[in-house]
Amino acid sequence: MKTLIVYAHPEPKSLNGSLKDLAVSTLESAGHEVRVSDLYAMNWKAVVDAADYGPDASSPLQVARDSGRAFDAGRLTPDVLAEQEKLLWAETVIFQFPLWWYSMPAILKGWVDRVFTFHFAYGVGEHSDTKYGERFGEGTLAGRKALLSVTAGGPESHYTARGINGPIDDLLFPIHHGILYYPGIEVLPPFVLYGTDRMTDEDYLDVAKVWEQRLLTLESTEPIPFRRQNFGDYEIPSLHLKEGLEPAGRTGFGLHLRG
Amino acid sequence: MKTLIVYAHPEPKSLNGSLKDLAVSTLESAGHEVRVSDLYAMNWKAVVDAADYGPDASSPLQVARDSGRAFDAGRLTPDVLAEQEKLLWAETVIFQFPLWWYSMPAILKGWVDRVFTFHFAYGVGEHSDTKYGERFGEGTLAGRKALLSVTAGGPESHYTARGINGPIDDLLFPIHHGILYYPGIEVLPPFVLYGTDRMTDEDYLDVAKVWEQRLLTLESTEPIPFRRQNFGDYEIPSLHLKEGLEPAGRTGFGLHLRG
Secondary structure, three states: OEEEEEEOOOOOOOHHHHHHHHHHHHHHHOOOEEEEEEOOOOOOOOOOOHHHHHHHOOOOOOHHHHHHHHHHOOOOOHHHHHHHHHHHHOOEEEEEEEOEOOEOOHHHHHHHHHHOOEOOOEOOOOEOOOOEOOOOOOOOOOOOEEEEEEEOOOOHHHHOOOEOOOOHHHHHHHHHHHHHHOOOOEEOOOEEEOOHHHOOHHHHHHHHHHHHHHHHOHHHOOOOOEOOOOOOOEOOOOOEEOOOOOOOOOOHHHHHEOO | OEEEEEEOOOOOOOHHHHHHHHHHHHHHHOOOEEEEEEOOOOOOOOOOOHHHHHHHOOOOOOHHHHHHHHHHOOOOOHHHHHHHHHHHHOOEEEEEEEOEOOEOOHHHHHHHHHHOOEOOOEOOOOEOOOOEOOOOOOOOOOOOEEEEEEEOOOOHHHHOOOEOOOOHHHHHHHHHHHHHHOOOOEEOOOEEEOOHHHOOHHHHHHHHHHHHHHHHOHHHOOOOOEOOOOOOOEOOOOOEEOOOOOOOOOOHHHHHEOO
């Protein structure tokens, strides 16, 4: 299994750094190929700007169109091209990051903003009155799987169905569905550690065992059953879920899960 | 009304740039004071790292603790201190940005990550077995209001209750509730423009009128009725919403709205 780990934490000796190191050693020991994008170590440029598109940047800048033109011409910057190549190489992508303000750190959001260009991750396939692209179940990255490995400072109860932060599955939906499933990646249930503000060295030993177990069973883990866009579940062109497909009482983001 | 506009788009001649300019001129013409944080023009540093905390950075780096220590000592970097000062000055904060991958551009997430430090935006008030801080309705920024002004490329139908992207209110909940309401800011219903990929100059004239109207009625607009953490709606210490408080059938993020 070819695995790319995208890792976003400024401190190598952090919990996130340890989980990343453990993922590398566990997967390599099991015979898998692993590559790591350590965004802080790479000094990853987090911000989209005209410099990303060189001679393909128009004036005024048009982010979508210009990024697609640079992509088509093979003229994106070397750092972005390298990440796109890694994504195409990978069978599995693990994202290791702390939940900062209920989302990813800026450096990782900037990886998405810059690497997921037009014609690579979006604007793929026919866009017309009868089809709105190949996405949500199809796309450039179809056939791949991804897993978020996330640390949260607060306790688990705050992230449950009635918890004050909202349910973790809903908090992660914009990443799971909106970023990963959009260009075709199947998404595995996340590995979330809670209460990390108070984690002890002893706690870590237990956590490490659970994480190893998740890593060694990735290939047999069922993905989150998101509905595919272009296979009958949605009206065209509104892309509304057809009436009656959901279990009684299901609302919100949960509508977009099968069964 | 003292208004801070935090603006995140790389192109001054973009739709987002025009909406920001219109907000400045409309509010100033109505006699309000306006300050703008133009993150791209400021070359805003998007990435949290040890350099943010100078002599208060420990080794290994601990982002929360070190940022709180630097905050307490008045030794955060001048760029961060200036933004905190603007937030304390402001009565209303408008965020103007394009929805990129269902969230804010990295440069704006980096503004949150770096400006919303420990002891300023979180880790405020008593944290014990009987109280988990002053947040969600209380906090350093209580008494202020915020408004997201957001542009989305796709059509509105994709962002409705049954739309494939999920409802816009749920997509914005991690920002509205998790970032803004957390340190005490009341959040006004967002101003969202859809289908901006296909917007014409004529469309913009209509849009501009609606935006002006929103801006001139900010002071009389009711905020989103999020539930306050410490006033009886939640169990302590689980911070679960107490049973029976929600209207029948209400689930997900919607639980955390009153009535």
